[in-house]
Amino acid sequence: MKTKMTKVPLLLLAVLLFLASPAAAEIKSLTISADTRPMILFEKFGFTHTGWVNIRVSSVSVTSKVAGDPDPSHLGFFLLSEESLLQVLVEIQQNPHLCVLESHYISRLFDFQHLSPPPSSSFNQSYPVTAPNEYSLFFANCAPETTVTMDVRTEVYNLDPDGSRDYLSAGLTHLPSLFSVFAVAYLAFLGFWIYLCYSHRLSTHRIHILMAGLLLMKALNLISAAEDKHYVKVTGTAHGWDVLFYIFQFLRVVLLFTVIVLVGTGWSFLKPFLQEKEKKVLMIVIPLQVLANLASVVIGETGPFIKDWVTWNQVFLLVDIICCCAIIFPIVWSIRSLRETSKTDGKAARNLAKLTLFRQFYIVVIGYLYFTRIVVFALKTIAAYKYQWVSNAAEETASLAFYMVMFYMFRPVERNEYFILDEEEEEAAEMALRDEEFEL
Incomplete structure (x- = not known):
């Protein structure tokens, strides 16, 4: 015994x-x-x-x-x-x-x-x-x-x-500088995005404004993270910057998942409304992110000395996995809908372009989630304690790359992949769609 x-x-x-x-x-x-x-x-x-x-x-x-x-x-x-x-x-x-x-x-x-x-x-x-x-x-x-x-x-x-x-661990002492550099990068990105939306006002939709808000929240999240780590490094406590960090982190994550869901459904620039099942995804994701943010606060501001600390870690991981799975469904629904539409509306080229774009977006989202949830965790686990900042740098680099690719794919432009009207391309697209249907 x-x-x-x-x-x-x-x-x-x-x-x-x-x-x-x-x-x-x-x-x-x-x-x-x-x-x-x-x-x-x-x-x-x-x-x-x-x-x-x-x-x-x-x-x-x-x-x-x-x-x-x-x-x-x-x-x-x-x-x-x-x-x-x-x-x-x-x-x-x-x-x-x-x-x-x-x-x-x-x-x-x-x-x-x-x-x-x-x-x-x-x-x-x-x-x-x-x-x-x-x-x-x-x-x-x-x-x-x-x-x-x-x-x-x-x-x-x-x-x-x-x-x-x-007061920062030997492997985290560089985090204030690291977060500051990425904050500047996102502010520059935001300025360029605002310029792009202004230059293509006729093609700018509500989703593009929401995407600008996402960039702003990400920049503010990084600024508060940099200040939080700076004050911890110098004084041992966060001096209130941790509160701002959790607020902006919550807003940023909710906006990120919302933008992925809305872009994945084609809202605003392909259709002006959401279907009932797509609304349900948002109604599931947003409350779960509230719970995930609460778990993140408990994990970050307390520590393993509280009795339920391991439970809060499990809650955070479970909620994060559910949200990551949930945001994939709208993209899959869009791909399936485009396949069905291509059989009846006679616009094969346009549908093939849309289908290709959403498939690419699906791959990008899967790659981003895989890297930030698995590869970054692996880096945290195997990296020597002096190089713990490397996992943070990898996560922020992957996030910036994902934002840039997503924003480029769905940027506001007068003529893009959605408006292909060339007859030869139309015929080629019809053959491609028939071949794909035959393979399926």
């Missing part, structure tokens, strides 16, 4: 390390109330050779259902690198009664033996981290049937050559 009970917190530890990413703010103050968890993950941070950890604990209360006081050496904080995780798992599997605080592969910071005596029960100490690596800061409770209540303030940072503190 004890062996099984030991494996549970070890499995939880592995899951937390896998899911957790460096937190948004590196100064945290929180209250742990009557908590019985054997392992609590507070921070995940990439340290240079000048790293520091400060832990301040106060108002500590420990109660046990077992007779006698719990061993204070079995409750405490430690650092663990991902490289050492497997060694710790093997070590404890070989000795199920071993407390993780007694492992040879952790960096033990302090245990409750160092607490000042009641009623103050407090502790405040800073520890240098001289071995560069990505470490996770854990609290371990190896005392059986013991609950812990305490106020905890953690502070992790690296020292720059000038002696100033850098």
Whole structure:
């Protein structure tokens, strides 16, 4: 029985390390109330050779259902690198009664033996981290049937050559500059799009105005992200920029999914209205994005130390997958509708051009979703902690490329693929459509 009970917190530890990413703010103050968890993950941070950890604990209360006081050496904080995780798992599997605080592969910071005596029960100490690596800061409770209540303030940072503190993880310290560069790129893109719409006013539709709004929200989202990371880097907290970041992120994601659905249905520039099933897609996607944004806020602003953190991660992933699948249906419906229309309306060339365009758009959307959901995640997983910014750069580059391709395909122009009237092209298109129907 004890062996099984030991494996549970070890499995939880592995899951937390896998899911957790460096937190948004590196100064945290929180209250742990009557908590019985054997392992609590507070921070995940990439340290240079000048790293520091400060832990301040106060108002500590420990109660046990077992007779006698719990061993204070079995409750405490430690650092663990991902490289050492497997060694710790093997070590404890070989000795199920071993407390993780007694492992040879952790960096033990302090245990409750160092607490000042009641009623103050407090502790405040800073520890240098001289071995560069990505470490996770854990609290371990190896005392059986013991609950812990305490106020905890953690502070992790690296020292720059000038002696100033850098509260961003070693792999994320370049993010303020990275987001600023992409924000400028999107603002330039927005200016060009406005110029293009103004120059082709007769061909500009409501969808093009909505697309301009998407570019604006994306630029504002990146500006707030850059400021958020800058203030975290300098001060350890976001100073309210995280609120703006989540607002613009929500508006940006809702607009992005809405634009993909509307473009995929041909709304505004092919037809002035949406069918009932297309409206239902929007009615599903938008509320789900509200839920996804709520989950994103909980994940980003709290951390693995809350009891339902893993659940919120699962909710976010599930909702994101549902939305990604839902926005594909309108494009498929448009392709199917064009195939049916091409048999009856006598405009083969125009329908073939539309069909080709929507197929290309379908491939572009699938490629974008695949890259940002799978490839970017893989980069986050395999990249060394010093290069965590690479996954952010890859995601933003892919997003910018997707926006540029989508906007180019559906740009406002007087004569485009929808208005092919050449007779020879018409005959060739009819043959192509017949061949395609025969192959299907």
